[in-house]
Amino acid sequence: MKVSVGISNRHVHLTKEDLNVLFGEGFELEKLKDLNQPGQFASTSKLTIKSEKDSIVGVRVVGPTRDYTQIEISKTDAIKLGLNPPVRESGDIKGSSPITLIGPAGTLNLSEGCIIADRHIHITPKQKELYGFSNYDKVNVILPGEKGGIICNVSLKVNEESYFELHLDTDDANAHLIKSGDIATIIEGEEI
Amino acid sequence: MKVSVGISNRHVHLTKEDLNVLFGEGFELEKLKDLNQPGQFASTSKLTIKSEKDSIVGVRVVGPTRDYTQIEISKTDAIKLGLNPPVRESGDIKGSSPITLIGPAGTLNLSEGCIIADRHIHITPKQKELYGFSNYDKVNVILPGEKGGIICNVSLKVNEESYFELHLDTDDANAHLIKSGDIATIIEGEEI
Numbered sequence: 522m523k524v525s526v527g528i529s530n531r532h533v534h535l536t537k538e539d540l541n542v543l544f545g546e547g548f549e550l551e552k553l554k555d556l557n558q559p560g561q562f563a564s565t566s567k568l569t570i571k572s573e574k575d576s577i578v579g580v581r582v583v584g585p586t587r588d589y590t591q592i593e594i595s596k597t598d599a600i601k602l603g604l605n606p607p608v609r610e611s612g613d614i615k616g617s618s619p620i621t622l623i624g625p626a627g628t629l630n631l632s633e634g635c636i637i638a639d640r641h642i643h644i645t646p647k648q649k650e651l652y653g654f655s656n657y658d659k660v661n662v663i664l665p666g667e668k669g670g671i672i673c674n675v676s677l678k679v680n681e682e683s684y685f686e687l688h689l690d691t692d693d694a695n696a697h698l699i700k701s702g703d704i705a706t707i708i709e710g711e712e713i
Numbered sequence: 714m715k716v717s718v719g720i721s722n723r724h725v726h727l728t729k730e731d732l733n734v735l736f737g738e739g740f741e742l743e744k745l746k747d748l749n750q751p752g753q754f755a756s757t758s759k760l761t762i763k764s765e766k767d768s769i770v771g772v773r774v775v776g777p778t779r780d781y782t783q784i785e786i787s788k789t790d791a792i793k794l795g796l797n798p799p800v801r802e803s804g805d806i807k808g809s810s811p812i813t814l815i816g817p818a819g820t821l822n823l824s825e826g827c828i829i830a831d832r833h834i835h836i837t838p839k840q841k842e843l844y845g846f847s848n849y850d851k852v853n854v855i856l857p858g859e860k861g862g863i864i865c866n867v868s869l870k871v872n873e874e875s876y877f878e879l880h881l882d883t884d885d886a887n888a889h890l891i892k893s894g895d896i897a898t899i900i901e902g903e904e905i
Contacts, residue, residue, distance in 0.1 A: 596887035597789055608859050608890070640860070661862075667800050668832070668885075670853070671863040693860075695788035696888035698800070 522652045522707045524642060524662070527557055527686045528694040531577065531594045533568055533622065534611075537586045543568060543624025550584035557684040558643060560585065569623040570594070570635075574603030576623075587612075592620050592635040595692040599637065609636040610676060638690055641676040642707070643683040654707075662687060663706040664697045671708070672697075714844045714899045716834060716854070716879045719749055720886040723769065723786045725760055725814065726803075729778045735760060735816025742776035749876040750835060752777065761815040762786070762827075766795030768815075779804075784812050784827040787884040791829065801828040802868060830882055833868040834899070835875040846899075854879060855898040856889045863900070864889075 540548055550564040566582040570592055577598060591614050599606050599618075606618040618635035621628060642660070649655060654677055661673050672693065687705050694700060732740055742756040758774040762784055769790060783806050791798055791810075798810040810827035813820060834852070841847060846869055853865050864885065879897050886892060 596890060597883070600887070667866060668864075670865045672860075673862045674859060691789070692884060692888040695792070696884040698788060 523704050524685060524687045524707055526664075526694075526699055526701060526703045526705050527688050528699070528701045529593065529638065529688055529690055530581070531570075531592075531598055531691070532563075532581050532583045533570070533593075534583055534587045534589070534591045536588060536590050539590045539622070539629055540582075540586055542627045542629055543622055545626035548626070550582060550586070552584065556583070557686055559682045559684065566624075570602070571621040571623055572602040572604055572619075575601050577601065589614060590622075590629075590631065590634050592622070592631075593638045593690070594635060595690045596637060597692055599635075604635060606635045606637050608639050610639050610641070610678070611636075638688070639676050640672055640674065640687070640689055640693065641678045642685070642687045643678050643680065644685055645681055645683055646679055648685055649677060649679055652707075660707050661709050663708055664699050665703070665705070666698055668696065668698045670697065675707075714846075715896050716877060716899055718856075718886075718891055718893060718895045718897050719878045719880050720891070720893045721785065721830065721880055721882055722773070723762075723784075723790055723883070724755075724773050724775045725762070725785075726775055726779045726781065726783045728780060728782050731782045731814070731821055732774075732778055734819040734821055735814055737818035740818070742774060742778070744776065748775070749878055751874045751876065758816075762794070763813040763815055764794040764796055767793050769793065781806060782814075782821075782823065782826050784814070784823075785830045785882070786827060787882045788829055789884055791827075796827060798827045798829050800831050802831050802833070802870070803828075830880070831868050832864055832866065832879070832881055832885060833870045834877070834879045835870050835872065836877055837873055837875055838871055840877055841869060841871055844899075852899050853901050855900055856885075856891050857895070857897070858890050860888065860890045862889065867899075 552562045564584045604618045617633045620635040744754045756774045756776045796810045809825045812827040
């Protein structure tokens with residue numbers, strides 16, 4: 522099964538409360554552009570993320586606000602920051618890396634929230650059945666090209682409201698010389 | 714066949730002539746530490762590499778001097794620098810990306826020389842035969858772990874004087890959460 526690729530650069534999800542601390546009371550995220558996943562958008566707002574070792578400026582906030590604050594970075598970013606974040610599914614931040622967020626109106630010292638996002642494919646329940654993945658929650662995917670290969674442990678992220686797409690971070694993209702819109706091939710999975 | 718992994722960070726190889734321009738007439742590279750490949754060493758010398766868009770400081774010079782000057786960077790570095798270097802075997806720099814080298818004694822504006830090093834395995838002719846790879850010049854390799862997978866188009870770099878090792882760049886390492894000393898498995902190849 523063919524699937525298009527979307528590359529996620531480092532980004533931040535915020536709770537309404539944390540958005541207020543960082544950008545000011547009553548602040549609302551403004552849409553820069555829609556993302557492929559329904560309802561999700563790149564906002565015009567950016568933050569600095571900071572560790573004891575280093576910081577990265579201009580990290581984009583993805584909207585809308587969520588019920589958790591989460592910072593998704595690559596391993597390359599993590600090495601720069603001297604962090605060792607776990608590979609996690611979005612929302613699973615318990616025990617993840619501490620990090621500091623610096624916005625125009627305030628600073629948040631988070632005791633956890635920084636992760637490396639797992640490789641995942643957004644898929645609807647209907648597509649999962651239709652495409653023959655009913656028995657899988659993880660699959661392997663062929664990435665084409667000169668530095669191509671097969672990536673394992675790619676999660677199927679099932680949601681009624683989703684756009685069928687493989688999400689990789691910038692390390693996966695750069696290692697394989699893959700860019701958004703490229704086509705990958707799901708080949709097999711681990712049976713549940 | 715199991716093989717240990719060595720991760721190569723961005724680095725520079727220099728001709729004797731270019732070393733003199735960058736570090737001064739009569740300058741000799743000093744050994745910081747031996748690398749696993751016989752005769753090769755990380756030197757104490759570092760350079761700045763620069764493009765029209767950006768620069769990276771502290772890029773290490775690997776000794777001894779060679780009969781070509783070559784700058785090996787990752788795709789992540791290339792994006793930062795706004796370059797699009799080809800994936801090449803070491804020494805194959807014709808038509809590769811232009812880049813500027815800045816040393817303490819001088820600057821070199823190179824019209825070519827910047828590459829993304831291909832994934833390769835250092836192997837002796839005897840090992841190549843003994844391990845059953847006589848008919849292959851490229852192989853596929855399993856990288857283990859949470860973000861593991863199979864990487865393709867891994868060149869067998871045959872040399873009498875070589876230490877059996879898989880060389881990956883930092884993008885491959887960070888995408889797969891692999892570090893130097895980890896063990897990978899060569900599984901198959903493309904027949905010559």
